[in-house]
Structure formats: C-alpha cells, structure tokens
Amino acid sequence: MAKKDTSDFREHLSNVNVKTGRRVWIYPKIIRGLFYKYREWFSAALLMGLFAGPWIHVNGHPLMLFNVIDRQFIILGIPFFPQDFYILALGLLSFIVFIMLFTSIFGRLWCGWACPQTVFMELVFRRIENWIEGSATQQKKLDEGPLNAEKIRKKVLKHGLFWVISFLIANTFLAYIIGSKALVKIITEPVSQNLGGFISIVVFTSVFYLVFARLREIVCVIICPYGRLQGVLLDRNSVVVAYDHQRGEPRGKMVKSQVDAGKGDCVDCGLCIDVCPTGIDIRNGTQLECIACTACIDACDSVMDKINRPPGLIRYASEAQIADKKTFSYTARMKAYTVFFILLFGVFATLLALRKDLQASVMRSPGTTFMRQPDGQVVNFFQLKLTNKTFDPMKVEVEMEGLKGNLQLVEEKLEVAGGEHKSTGVIVRMSQGDIKQNSNPFKLIIKSDGEVVNTVKLVFNGPVFD
Ligand code: SF4
C-alpha cells in the first residue's frame, strides 16, 4: 500500500478527500500484537455478557431491563418505577461525572476497549471482512476490480454474514428493552400478532447493518457525542495513545544505526497509519479521530522489535509525560471531578438505600373540607396513593393516631400487586361532640405485612359550635 501523506491533517477529516469532498474508504490492516490479543479476550468476555444479559433472570425477573416504552427499568435486579426517576436521573448524572473524571485521566480508554461500536467493528465485522476478502490490500484490489463471479461471491457472503450478525444484535438490543420473554413471543408467534415487534427487529437490524457495513469510523469521528467532548475533557496530563516525539524525531528511513545518523527511532514506515481504523497519523499528535484502539501501538512495537529498539515509541502516555518527562500527576481538575463525583454518587446511594418498597402519599380529596351527616357525625375524605416498588404483592393496613374518631377504607382488603400504582379513598369520622377546634391534627400510619412503611401527618377539619 502506498504511504499516506498526512501533513494536511488539520485541513480535513482523515476519511475525506480534500479535493472532491467525497469519502475515502479506509482499509486498515489488522495487526495481531500484544494489545490486540488482550482486546480479543476482553471483547470475548464483553460480548458473552452482552448476549447473555437479557436471558439472565433473578426470581423470574430480568437482571437488566430498559423498557422506555412502559417506563419500567430493572438495573442489576432492582426495579425502578416512574416515581423513582429522580433517583435514576441522579444516578445518570453521577455516571456522566464519572465519565468526565475517567476521560480526563485515561482519555478514550472506553472507546478502544469497551465501546460496543469498536468491539463489534474491529473484533467481529472487520475480522469477517478479512477472512472473506483477504488483507487490506486485497480488499482494496477487490473493490477497485471488475465485477466478476469471485467478487459477487465474496460480497454476497460478507454482506449476508453482516446481516445475520446485525439481526442477532438487533434481537439482543430489543430484548434489553422489552425483555427476553416478550422477544421470544415475537419470534415464535405469527407476524400479524406482533407487527410492531417485527417492524422493530427489521428497523434495528437495518440500522446495525448500516452502521457496521457502511458508516463505520464515521460513527466515532462525526456522530458520537462522547467523541466530540474529547476537546474539552482531555488536557496534556490525560493518558492517551501517544507517539513519543522526543524519542522518534527526527524521523527518517532506516539506516544502519539510527543513533549514529542523528535520527530518532521512527523509521517512517507508515505502518501505524496503515493499521489505524480512522485513518490518522498518530505522529501528528492527539486527534479527535483517535479512538485509542491501540492498533498503532502493536504496529510500532512490531517495527521496533525488527530494528532492535525498545517497544513503546507509541504507547499510553500523557503529553506532559512525553514532553516534560514527568510522571503521572493527579491534577486539580481531576481532584475536582473526583470530589463532585463522590458527592453526587453519595446522594444517589443514600436515596437508593432509603427508598421504601411501598411508597405512600395521602391527600385531602380535591374540593372537599368536611361533611355533616344526619347522625351528627362529621366526615373528612382523603385519597391514599400507593406504589408497590417490588415484584411481589403487598397487603396494606391503615391505622389512625391522635384523633378520637374512626377510619374506614373504601376497599376493605387493600392489596397492591408488584409494580402496581393504586389509588383508594380513606374516610375519617368524628362525632360532633368530640370536635373542639376547626383543625385537628392526626397521623395516618400505613403498614405493610405488619410493618410501618409510612406515617403521614394530616388535619381533620370540622365545625365548632359554642
Ligand atoms: S510504526 Fe513506528 S516507526 Fe513506523 S512510522 Fe509509525 S511511529 Fe514510525
């Protein structure tokens, strides 16, 4: 492959032809070095977890569920209901701050190692492509060559497999949203009975196919919002995949002794560019397109090995470590993110720990104050709202404290099913003779299976006659 000129890297994206404005298809070489091997193992574990996730159930309920349609969420077996959204929002906020902290320290480590886009693209789809169409050079030749039987066979096989894998990903994705039981129903029942689910699978499959067969690095370079944030999250103390310009420059073609010739260790072979899935030259410095996939580290280490130089010309390091020869420093910015994260996460964890299994609230029935009955009793009406935040049904009892009167529930036997939100009436009666003031404070004690779950302060209103 001809060596790529990247000196105009500031003027255009690596995958755009500056003259025509058209996309340049990237054919990255696969290099099987130490980091690639680690990533293979790590990706295999992640993929197993991802595909197995929706099928893992605890006490008959999914371990993870993100049902945005019915607003039902289960995270690590803990159910969350719409009433808990403030806790979820806080959890999400803590997670965002954690990402900011993590990125400011380790750069795009997530992108290179754990992002599903990179894992699927580099460790699944790219490998299938290599297996069917051959090396990067052979792939380019095939694309530029005439349409013959071999090209048709290879393209049909490759895209057929891409569709199958996209279909599997789409099903898994849907199972995380609607649950694996609902997914099985969609698959096993006639299409006409689950038209919405069937359409979702077709749409998701097409989107995933488009992402991995066509969009590829565009997702990381242009679409992904996390990628766009790098400019503000990274600084010269962030550890990123970096080229050691102190050691590598001045670069030049290999001569018998680089050192004697006054040259750095970079032999300008261009292999680090050839393996880059976003087509950049890491020797130009940290760039937004770099997804920290470590391919250039493996590539350069293989070159260093051949020329008997130590590995690590490209490695995980910060600009401060390379330019100023400093060790890693935990900067004020990182400390501020850490404090902010601990605070937010602390509030989130406390709210989660204090969350009651049965949420109860009582309000006076709208538009009512009190009612006098012919037998001389005075009545107040209240609305009791209950949410069962567990998967199991709960029996609820309501008692009264601090008022000389009696209490009656509209529903005699009050039971709230798992996940149910229920509203019922509460009637409180007092004899006229017992009412000594207009406002009579009292407490409503709500119990579930004999345990007090909530105590609500209320006021009984009534007339006073001298
Ligand atoms: S792979 Fe290493 S030696 Fe080759 S061009 Fe890149 S940095 Fe230089």
Ligand code: SF4
């Ligand atoms: S520069 Fe290196 S680490 Fe960054 S995307 Fe390219 S190959 Fe991966």
